[in-house]
Amino acid sequence: MIKDNQKYFNRIHLLVDAIVVAISYILAWYLKFASPFSNIDPSVGVLSRQTYFEALYVIVPGYVLLYYYFSLYTPKRATVHKYEIINIIQANTIGMILLMVGLYVVEQINFSRSMIAMFYGINIVLTTIFRSLIRMSLQFFRKKGYNLKYILLVGYSRAAEEYINRINANPQWGYVVRGILDDFVPSGTVYKGVKVVGTIGNLLYILPENKLDEIAITLSLKDYDRLEYIVDLCEKSGVHTKFIPDYNSLFPSRPYTEDLMGLAVVNIRYVPLTNTLNWIVKRIMDIVVSLIGIVVSSPIMIASAIAIKCSSKGPIIFKQERIGLHNKPFLMYKFRTMEVQKPGAEKKGWTVKDDPRVTKVGKLLRRTSMDELPQLFNILKGDMSVVGPRPERPQFVEKFKEEIPRYMVKHQVRPGLTGWAQINGYRGDTSIKRRIECDIFYIENWTMSFDIKIMFLTLFKGFINKNAY
Numbered sequence: 159m160i161k162d163n164q165k166y167f168n169r170i171h172l173l174v175d176a177i178v179v180a181i182s183y184i185l186a187w188y189l190k191f192a193s194p195f196s197n198i199d200p201s202v203g204v205l206s207r208q209t210y211f212e213a214l215y216v217i218v219p220g221y222v223l224l225y226y227y228f229s230l231y232t233p234k235r236a237t238v239h240k241y242e243i244i245n246i247i248q249a250n251t252i253g254m255i256l257l258m259v260g261l262y263v264v265e266q267i268n269f270s271r272s273m274i275a276m277f278y279g280i281n282i283v284l285t286t287i288f289r290s291l292i293r294m295s296l297q298f299f300r301k302k303g304y305n306l307k308y309i310l311l312v313g314y315s316r317a318a319e320e321y322i323n324r325i326n327a328n329p330q331w332g333y334v335v336r337g338i339l340d341d342f343v344p345s346g347t348v349y350k351g352v353k354v355v356g357t358i359g360n361l362l363y364i365l366p367e368n369k370l371d372e373i374a375i376t377l378s379l380k381d382y383d384r385l386e387y388i389v390d391l392c393e394k395s396g397v398h399t400k401f402i403p404d405y406n407s408l409f410p411s412r413p414y415t416e417d418l419m420g421l422a423v424v425n426i427r428y429v430p431l432t433n434t435l436n437w438i439v440k441r442i443m444d445i446v447v448s449l450i451g452i453v454v455s456s457p458i459m460i461a462s463a464i465a466i467k468c469s470s471k472g473p474i475i476f477k478q479e480r481i482g483l484h485n486k487p488f489l490m491y492k493f494r495t496m497e498v499q500k501p502g503a504e505k506k507g508w509t510v511k512d513d514p515r516v517t518k519v520g521k522l523l524r525r526t527s528m529d530e531l532p533q534l535f536n537i538l539k540g541d542m543s544v545v546g547p548r549p550e551r552p553q554f555v556e557k558f559k560e561e562i563p564r565y566m567v568k569h570q571v572r573p574g575l576t577g578w579a580q581i582n583g584y585r586g587d588t589s590i591k592r593r594i595e596c597d598i599f600y601i602e603n604w605t606m607s608f609d610i611k612i613m614f615l616t617l618f619k620g621f622i623n624k625n626a627y
Contacts, residue, residue, distance in 0.1 A: 179221045182281035190273040224249040254278045300332030313377035314340035317404040365395035373399045429570050430604045447544045448537040469519045472498035480549035483572045488541040491532035495520025533575050545609045546574025547597035568597045576616040
């Protein structure tokens, strides 16, 4: 049982962080003023060692408070390590800024700014290393069966199954599900090694035994009328209670909530690009990248145009109606890669392997994605973005919106020349369902750095398309 372990662990963690901050600061001072590589003349505007070290009385507790503010003392059993590193960098960046501002306010011009910069870098590195070692040690002990957290699930549902799946797949979290209580699934029913051990009424006898660390309420939707009663029962016992909704498939992984004078409102779909500032930043990036792309790729586009014109009859540019932002149609440009067809013939379906309609030049253009280059002009016009879900033809939009859950979510942002789905290999004749999952992940988790990452990966793995026929 580990009901009280977290608070003791946090105290130790706090002490370790305080020591690391002090060591980082002292090491920065040593490298700046006392190391063999230092060329500082102590007689010229250099503060005494005592003055520098007295600053630790403010810096150490200040950084601990910053770490607390950036959630670095919350339980991390199931958190992603990169988010902890990001929080460490953010906390140290704010700390450095506050330190600089403080020196300016007290008019202390002789306090070495370069030493503060060194402290900033050293502290990030050392804090990350020590916290990584602590995380790895805890995960090791949990895999060995120590420091475990015992959980009882109340309600058998899809949410319960998903919760068990994730716990079984991540033993380093140290969670152990003791069983499930449900009024409708027979006792003895087993899912992935977890057994239904009784009815929900058994809580009256189980909770007083005080042998559980957590209760996870995983009721199915039809049983939500009992939610208030179960929460009240669990909280009276003092056991930590969490709620895992049975409608996760409808919500994003990190739902966006609003507070309307104390009333919590959960948005079914949070789209960062609905924020005006985000939209402007992305649009500026699209204009800059498309202009650079047009200039850089102009020799390739000219050569492609000549090859298309010389190899087959018909126009160089193929215009096709696609569905874009807010379900509005637009004409998407591509280099023509097929023989000219009768009106309406191209609407019958996708190209398939060894499609006789594809020209020899067109096959090369498709394989290397060079047929997509004219879409840089779509981006410049504002029909498309550099990064986003790929646009689809109207007839397939009508088909997929009835067959694929949440398919239409992709139209809440501009379609893209490249995207997260394409980077993960979902191009051409591949799973539409998996493609939409990638698109929705991108839409809900958009950041400028995510766009840059996708553009960078496109340079290395996004152009050659093995599924392009």
